[in-house]
Amino acid sequence: MRPFSYERAADLAQAALLGRETGQGQTDAVAQFLFGGTTLVDLMKLDVLRPKRLVDLVELKGAHGGIAVSVDGLHLGAMASMAEVAAHPDVRRDYPAVAQSLELAASPQIRNMASLGGNVLQRTRCPYFRDPSWTACNKRNPGSGCAAIEGFNRNHAVLGVDQSCVSQYPGDLAVVLSAFDTELEIVGAAGARRMPFSALHRPADGKPHLENNLQSGDIIIGFKVPAGAWTRRSLYLKVRDRASYEFALASAAVGLDLEDGVVRQVRVGLGGVAYRPWRSPEAEGSLIGKPLNEAAAQAAAEAAFAGAVTHGGNDFKPELGRRTLVRALLEARDRTVNAGGA
Amino acid sequence: MDRTAQLTGPSRRGLIGAAATFAASSAVSVAQGAAETAVSGAVPMRLNINGKDRDAILDVRTCLLDALRDHLDLTGSKKGCDQGQCGACTVLVDGHRALGCLTLAVAAQGRRITTIEGLAEAGGPLHPMQQAFIDNDAFQCGYCTPGQILSAVACVGEGHAASDGDIREYMSGNLCRCGAYPKIVEAIKQARDHMRPA
Numbered sequence: 001m002r003p004f005s006y007e008r009a010a011d012l013a014q015a016a017l018l019g020r021e022t023g024q025g026q027t028d029a030v031a032q033f034l035f036g037g038t039t040l041v042d043l044m045k046l047d048v049l050r051p052k053r054l055v056d057l058v059e060l061k062g063a064h065g066g067i068a069v070s071v072d073g074l075h076l077g078a079m080a081s082m083a084e085v086a087a088h089p090d091v092r093r094d095y096p097a098v099a100q101s102l103e104l105a106a107s108p109q110i111r112n113m114a115s116l117g118g119n120v121l122q123r124t125r126c127p128y129f130r131d132p133s134w135t136a137c138n139k140r141n142p143g144s145g146c147a148a149i150e151g152f153n154r155n156h157a158v159l160g161v162d163q164s165c166v167s168q169y170p171g172d173l174a175v176v177l178s179a180f181d182t183e184l185e186i187v188g189a190a191g192a193r194r195m196p197f198s199a200l201h202r203p204a205d206g207k208p209h210l211e212n213n214l215q216s217g218d219i220i221i222g223f224k225v226p227a228g229a230w231t232r233r234s235l236y237l238k239v240r241d242r243a244s245y246e247f248a249l250a251s252a253a254v255g256l257d258l259e260d261g262v263v264r265q266v267r268v269g270l271g272g273v274a275y276r277p278w279r280s281p282e283a284e285g286s287l288i289g290k291p292l293n294e295a296a297a298q299a300a301a302e303a304a305f306a307g308a309v310t311h312g313g314n315d316f317k318p319e320l321g322r323r324t325l326v327r328a329l330l331e332a333r334d335r336t337v338n339a340g341g342a
Numbered sequence: 343m344d345r346t347a348q349l350t351g352p353s354r355r356g357l358i359g360a361a362a363t364f365a366a367s368s369a370v371s372v373a374q375g376a377a378e379t380a381v382s383g384a385v386p387m388r389l390n391i392n393g394k395d396r397d398a399i400l401d402v403r404t405c406l407l408d409a410l411r412d413h414l415d416l417t418g419s420k421k422g423c424d425q426g427q428c429g430a431c432t433v434l435v436d437g438h439r440a441l442g443c444l445t446l447a448v449a450a451q452g453r454r455i456t457t458i459e460g461l462a463e464a465g466g467p468l469h470p471m472q473q474a475f476i477d478n479d480a481f482q483c484g485y486c487t488p489g490q491i492l493s494a495v496a497c498v499g500e501g502h503a504a505s506d507g508d509i510r511e512y513m514s515g516n517l518c519r520c521g522a523y524p525k526i527v528e529a530i531k532q533a534r535d536h537m538r539p540a
Contacts, residue, residue, distance in 0.1 A: 001403045003383075006448050034449065041405065041444045042426055056449055083438070087500075107515025108502075109429060109493065112438040113445070244514035 001044050006034075008056040012063075012187050016217040018055040020189060024202075025121075025211025027140045033057050033219065035079065036113035038106070039122045047132050048123075048140065057115075057219065064221045065115075069094055074225040078117030078185075082173070086111065095225060097180075097234035097253050101172040104238045107245045117220040120174045120200065120277075121212065125247055126167035127152060138164045142209045154313035155249070158321070160275035161309055165208035167275065168247075169201065174277035176236055176253040179269030182225045188218035197223070201276035230255030230267050232337045237328040238271070239320060248272030250321040252328035256292070261333075263287045263296075268329075270304060273321045280304040283325065297329040298322070387451055391416065392460025406450045407431040407442030410457060418458035418488045422517070429516035432489035433457050439496040439515075458488035461495070471495050474533035475526075482520035490516045494530045495537075503534045 009015035015033070023029030032040055032051040035058065043049040061079040068075045069090035076085060076098075085091055086102035102111065105119075128134045128147040136145035148156055148166050157168040174197075182197035200212055214220075225231070234255035240246040253269035268283040283304040290296045301322035308318040384399045389409065398413050407424075410416040410433075422430035424443045431442035434456035461469040471491050474480070481487045493516045497503050502512035509527050518526065 004402070006402050006446070008449075034446070037444050037446060037449065038426055038441070041446060045424065054446075058449065107429065108497070108500075108512050109432055109439045109441045109515045110426060110444075112435075113440050244511050 002047070002050050002052075004044075004052055004054055006054045006056065008059060010059055012060060012219065012221070015055055015057055015060065015219055016187060016189050018053070019219065020217040021053070022214070022216050022218070024214060024216075025123075026209050031055060031216075033118075035115040035118045036081070036110070038110045038114045039118060043123060043130070046130055048130060057117075060219075060221075061115075067091065071227060073227040074098065074223075074231075076116055076223040076225070078220045078222050079115045082106065082111035082114050082116065082119055083108065085116065093232075095180075095231050095234065097176045097231075097236045097255060098173065098225065100236040101176045101238075101253065104236065105172040116173065116223065119171060120177065120197075120220070122171050123211075124167035125155065125170045129167060139167065139208045139211075142207070149311055152313060153311045155247070156311065156314050157275045158273050158308040158310050158314055158317045159270065159278055159305070160203060162204045162206060164206045165204045165275065166311055167208070168272060169274060169276045169278075170247045170272075171277065172236065172238065172248065172251060172271055174201070175251060175269040175271035176234075177223060177225065178277040178279045179253045179267040180225050180228070180231065180234075180255060181267075182223050184220055185222035185224065186214070186218050187221050188215055190215070197277075198279060204275050228255065228265070228267075229257035230265055233258065233332055233335055234267070235328060235332050235335065237324055237331065239324050240272075250317060250324040252321075252325045254325075254328040254332045256329070256332045258292065258333065261291050263290055263292050268300070268304065268325065270321060270325065273305075273308075273317050282306065287329075292329060292333045294326065294330065297326040300329065301325040385448065387448055389414075389447065389450060389455060390453065391455045392457060393454075400447055402446075402448050404447045405443055406433070406445040406447045406455070409447035409450075410442060416457050416459050420485055420488055422486065422489075427517075428486070428489075429493060430486050430489040432493045432516065434492055434496060437496075437499070439493050456492070458492060461491070469495070470536040471498075471529070471533040474529040474536075478525045478529040478532060479522075480525040480529035481518075481522050486516060486518045486520075490518065490526055494526070494533065497530065498534045498537050503530055506531075 019031050021030035031053040034054045034056045064077040065079040066077045067088045074095050082102045086099050092099040128137045129139050134147050136147040156166045177197045184195045236253050238248045238251040248271050250273050251271035255267035257265040266284050266287045268280045270278040283300040286300045286303045305318040385402045386399050389396050410419050420430040422428035426441050426444045432439050433442050435453050471494050497512045503509050509530050
């Protein structure tokens with residue numbers, strides 16, 4: 001691991017000042033914010049991330065680690081741990097997809113360590129990104145090419161990819177947050193502001209070394225998931241190579257608002273198959289106003305993957321993704337929702 | 343909610359205060375308003391391990407696992423993958439299970455760390471989970487066992503040991519190369535029924 005300095009920020013203002021060189025996800029960014037370290041320390045050991053300065057945000061947990069459900073929606077402090085949110089009874093009752101996406105992620109140890117803010121910013125598991133002995137990786141070395149396109153790409157993305165990068169966004173929570181109209185609360189050098197969660201992760205767009213639209217020093221302090229008739233009838237379905245402690249090959253976040261079996265409103269997110277947390281307005285649009293049966297679910301899945309691009313190893317993913325979404329929609333339809341829900 | 347309270351409650355504040363007093367002129371002054379910088383190289387640290395403050399001068403890059411094993415003579419925690427994938431380095435931090443290999447020692451200051459060496463009192467009986475692993479022959483080579491036991495103690499404490507399925511799911515962060523999983527499940531069930539008061 002390369003040398004670095006370690007600082008523990010006492011408050012937000014100090015953290016924003018110390019983190020003024022965090023960049024937008026570049027692997028050579030001068031500064032990195034530290035919370036659980038489950039991504040950061042791992043990638044520093046692998047010599048992928050090379051910060052000269054770590055700014056520990058642990059002291060901010062008291063002020064920005066809360067979890068609250070109100071009539072307006074769900075508010076999650078960004079320093080809450082994955083485990084705390086997954087275990088919260090109000091989240092489990094009113095936003096089950098949020099709780100499930102966390103509980104199905106990582107291991108109990110990692111869920112205790114990782115904050116939500118760090119979780120949504122976790123890096124791809126692309127083996128060429130994680131191994132600096134490979135020169136060609138546009139995410140690490142802009143302009144160097146993409147070793148995965150012609151290489152091992154079984155786990156790679158089929159939606160939102162281009163010739164610069166086919167890596168997969170590996171997270172689960174972000175898939176739900178992107179589908180559920182979440183708003184980010186950010187504090188940075190220029191003060192506080194809000195950003196739609198869907199604007200956080202950048203498209204590859206020929207510049208995959210730029211991962212997010214944060215400004216240097218920006219700290220995600222909270223997530224606001226607005227209330228909706230679909231949140232109680234929601235679920236997160238994750239398909240993977242082993243039953244637990246594994247990243248998604250394909251996943252689906254679904255929220256349904258049904259009236260007499262007909263779709264009034266719906267939210268669809270897809271994970272494991274896309275370059276960034278993926279919402280599918282195509283799938284949502286094809287379902288609205290229709291009775292939710294298997295044919296309608298299949299049509300939505302076809303719409304969701306109409307633009308899929310595969311590279312050999314991941315040729316199976318569009319079909320796996322479609323089947324995952326169909327199953328998620330039908331399971332959400334059949335789910336028993338507590339009184340007060342749909 | 344309880345966990346949040348525990349993490350940010352008065353006891354933790356007190357410990358950080360103690361660490362800050364010790365480190366006021368060096369690494370991690372957290373109470374002074376202005377953060378200070380620790381630079382790679384020798385940095386004095388104070389870690390609270392198994393109820394005792396331990397002082398050490400460590401490179402700021404040292405992870406908690408290496409601090410325990412290489413500098414504090416606590417070799418019970420094991421290094422398996424060193425990448426957060428196997429769970430052999432599992433310790434308890436403020437009572438919650440965490441990975442020593444992905445925790446920087448400098449960042450663990452002010453937290454209560456429990457290792458396998460601190461699970462039972464010296465000279466006293468084994469912790470019910472340790473005894474259960476022996477009674478059920480829940481290991482072969484034993485390399486993953488300290489991490490399995492600490493993870494299992496937390497698993498029961500979290501209320502995630504109600505069924506065999508729950509135990510398997512919530513112990514999935516601890517890999518066993520020998521495949522002793524069925525007996526690990528049996529051991530956890532035995533210990534669960536003796537750990538109720540805790």
